[in-house]
Amino acid sequence: MEELIAKKDLINEQMARYGVKFGIYKNGEFNERLFPFDPIPRIIEEDDFMRLQKGLAQRVTALNMFLADIYSKKQIIKDGVVPEEFVYRSPGYLAECEGITPSKSIYSHISGIDLVLGKDGEWYILEDNLRIPSGASYPLIARTLCRNCSPKTFQTNKIWDNRNYGSMLKAVMDHVNKGGINVIFTPGRYNAAYFEHSYLAEQSGAVLAEGSDLFVENGKVYYRANRDVVQVGAVYRRVSDEYLDPLCFEPSSLIGVPGIMDAYRAGNVAIINAPGNGVADDKGIYYFVPKMISYYLGEDPILHNAPTYLPFFEDDMKFTLDHLDRLVIKDVAEAGGYGVIFGSDLTAEKQDELRATIQREPRRFISQEVIDFQDMPICNGNITIMRKADLRAFVLTGDKVEVWPSGLTRFSRTPGFVVNSSQGGGFKDTWIISR
Amino acid sequence: MDYLSVTKINNLFWLGRYQARVDTTLSYIARYYDEQIDGNPIPYEDFCARLSIPCPYHNADRFVRNYVYNSKDPFSIRSAADAMLGNGMVLRETIGSTTLSYIQMAVYALDQAASSTNPEIAWQKIDDLLMAFLGSCDSYIENQAIRDIIKSGICVEHLSLYLRLGAPIQLIEKELHKLIAYAERAFVSLNESALAILKVEGETISKEKKVEMPNGALLAAVEGLFSV
Numbered sequence: 080m081e082e083l084i085a086k087k088d089l090i091n092e093q094m095a096r097y098g099v100k101f102g103i104y105k106n107g108e109f110n111e112r113l114f115p116f117d118p119i120p121r122i123i124e125e126d127d128f129m130r131l132q133k134g135l136a137q138r139v140t141a142l143n144m145f146l147a148d149i150y151s152k153k154q155i156i157k158d159g160v161v162p163e164e165f166v167y168r169s170p171g172y173l174a175e176c177e178g179i180t181p182s183k184s185i186y187s188h189i190s191g192i193d194l195v196l197g198k199d200g201e202w203y204i205l206e207d208n209l210r211i212p213s214g215a216s217y218p219l220i221a222r223t224l225c226r227n228c229s230p231k232t233f234q235t236n237k238i239w240d241n242r243n244y245g246s247m248l249k250a251v252m253d254h255v256n257k258g259g260i261n262v263i264f265t266p267g268r269y270n271a272a273y274f275e276h277s278y279l280a281e282q283s284g285a286v287l288a289e290g291s292d293l294f295v296e297n298g299k300v301y302y303r304a305n306r307d308v309v310q311v312g313a314v315y316r317r318v319s320d321e322y323l324d325p326l327c328f329e330p331s332s333l334i335g336v337p338g339i340m341d342a343y344r345a346g347n348v349a350i351i352n353a354p355g356n357g358v359a360d361d362k363g364i365y366y367f368v369p370k371m372i373s374y375y376l377g378e379d380p381i382l383h384n385a386p387t388y389l390p391f392f393e394d395d396m397k398f399t400l401d402h403l404d405r406l407v408i409k410d411v412a413e414a415g416g417y418g419v420i421f422g423s424d425l426t427a428e429k430q431d432e433l434r435a436t437i438q439r440e441p442r443r444f445i446s447q448e449v450i451d452f453q454d455m456p457i458c459n460g461n462i463t464i465m466r467k468a469d470l471r472a473f474v475l476t477g478d479k480v481e482v483w484p485s486g487l488t489r490f491s492r493t494p495g496f497v498v499n500s501s502q503g504g505g506f507k508d509t510w511i512i513s514r
Numbered sequence: 515m516d517y518l519s520v521t522k523i524n525n526l527f528w529l530g531r532y533q534a535r536v537d538t539t540l541s542y543i544a545r546y547y548d549e550q551i552d553g554n555p556i557p558y559e560d561f562c563a564r565l566s567i568p569c570p571y572h573n574a575d576r577f578v579r580n581y582v583y584n585s586k587d588p589f590s591i592r593s594a595a596d597a598m599l600g601n602g603m604v605l606r607e608t609i610g611s612t613t614l615s616y617i618q619m620a621v622y623a624l625d626q627a628a629s630s631t632n633p634e635i636a637w638q639k640i641d642d643l644l645m646a647f648l649g650s651c652d653s654y655i656e657n658q659a660i661r662d663i664i665k666s667g668i669c670v671e672h673l674s675l676y677l678r679l680g681a682p683i684q685l686i687e688k689e690l691h692k693l694i695a696y697a698e699r700a701f702v703s704l705n706e707s708a709l710a711i712l713k714v715e716g717e718t719i720s721k722e723k724k725v726e727m728p729n730g731a732l733l734a735a736v737e738g739l740f741s742v
Contacts, residue, residue, distance in 0.1 A: 095618070095622065096618060097611055097614075097615050097618070098603065098618050220611075268603065268604050277603070277604070277606035277607055278606060278607075278611065280606070280607035281606055281607040281611060285607075286517050287604075287606075287607045287608075288519065289521065291521065302519070303520065304517040304519060305518050305519065305520060305523055305701065305702065306701075
């Protein structure tokens with residue numbers, strides 16, 4: 080490990096060589112930055128990972144069942160487990176997806192589940208990302224570069240190989256493919272995650288396409304190659320729901336593919352992940368995921384949520400208002416670390432303002448106990464400092480539900496809890512290790 | 515199997531053109547820089563006039579500093595390097611991360627050269643990396659059509675610069691024959707009348723070992739050969 084840490088600069092040079100970047104829009108300008116990498120990995124023991132694996136597979140299975148239910152029979156609402164307000168008022172719920180059964184009935188093919196490790200040694204789920212979770216490409220390329228820079232480290236530690244993500248992704252695409260090529264559909268060069276789109280296309284052997292490269296004819300999707308057209312069987316779209324199809328969603332979208340939803344509805348193309356998944360990763364729905372696991376699977380949840388309160392319920396509203404100074408308040412419509420307010424950071428006056436907003440718009444917020452999650456060591460020049468870090472685990476659902484034996488560990492570069500790359504955070508590799 | 519969209523063909527062609535623009539113009543600047551040692555001033559005004567670009571540099575030092583390194587000057591080598599990388603970045607899955615890494619490194623090397631006290635050696639490193647990029651294209655890109663489109667872009671840019679800057683006839687002749695060969699097996703649509711002009715000129719140059727300069731008709735045929 081010491082040798083790997085000593086190679087920090089060399090590894091970051093390699094990252095620069097391969098253009099491991101992410102984009103940020105600030106003040107209307109697009110800038111690309113190298114994603115800061117810290118060589119000290121997060122280490123997860125094999126036994127711990129096995130438990131995580133079971134818990135994550137259980138959670139994603141239940142979430143897929145929830146999505147299938149919501150867009151068909153809605154039994155979970157009829158049975159009073161999830162209030163209908165949390166489904167139909169969610170911005171992620173898309174009426175346009177009602178009655179559509181995706182290929183192999185899979186909705187969330189690639190799920191990014193955010194966890195933290197509490198000081199009590201327990202993993203807590205912070206968030207489910209079932210739309211277009213990003214980040215797998217970074218630890219994927221980091222592993223290859225770290226192996227090149229410090230082979231001895233990988234000879235002397237029994238680290239599970241994570242370089243199979245491209246083939247796992249291909250297997251998922253092949254499993255749901257409706258006949259034709261696999262495509263990764265990117266909004267284009269100026270998307271924050273463009274590096275990831277192009278790298279995953281290279282790794283999975285899929286064709287990287289923009290909206291103008293694809294068209295729909297007679298209910299089928301085609302890729303516009305130079306001399307002929309090729310049918311597309313699976314689209315791993317990295318374009319959000321609202322911009323996917325201007326004929327179905329946002330009519331001003333220039334990056335979408337007109338008619339792709341018709342092709343999807345007709346069962347002629349698989350869309351990965353399915354449109355409409357936002358209803359299941361809404362921060363309000365998060366509260367109900369443990370109940371979903373019991374409801375659909377008849378099992379106790381293996382992994383726990385952070386203790387969460389819904390001001391929508393009277394008791395939770397009272398608790399939230401009474402304990403605002405120790406809770407974290409999250410706006411359910413925000414993502415990427417935005418809309419997160421720590422009550423302890425607010426003045427008494429600002430707390431009162433927030434209380435009034437919560438009372439006015441109870442459905443808009445959730446409140447959570449602040450999980451005192453474990454700090455992780457970070458190299459800062461020649462010294463090591465401790466910073467907050469989370470883990471995004473990737474769960475791929477195809478022929479079976481598989482957890483990628485790695486994950487994206489994001490850390491805060493400044494004191495505080497916000498680890499998002501868009502807010503200056505860095506990343507680490509995640510090792511699953513056998514002793 | 516690679517499926518090439520019109521957009522990708524366009525990117526491949528311009529990747530080749532910008533690679534050649536960076537490499538060729540830098541080699542001219544290196545030669546001028548070397549001649550300056552013997553007291554020959556850098557003919558920057560003539561250079562700009564031949565390339566039909568603005569010449570706001572006022573003196574040779576400013577010319578070198580801005581034309582080579584200034585990313586805000588749209589006609590600079592640094593801007594051409596950005597365009598080269600921009601076209602390459604959208605082709606990662608087509609040309610491969612390894613091949614792409616050479617042009618990424620060439621751009622870093624150009625930025626590092628700006629603070630070098632020994633620019634000719636620093637420029638040599640850029641040239642090395644651009645040559646490595648071409649080697650990587652040949653070694654790692656299996657699809658011949660992809661290689662041919664990149665090389666067509668390189669030939670077009672070489673000829674465009676050679677004809678404007680008055681390069682030796684041997685260079686023009688060699689490049690013209692290469693371009694005709696790539697064009698005849700081209701994967702992309704061609705302007706047939708431009709190709710016909712290139713063939714006639716190619717035969718004339720081979721026979722007479724000279725070319726009329728400036729040669730607007732030949733330059734227009736080179737620039738108009740591919741409709742990308």
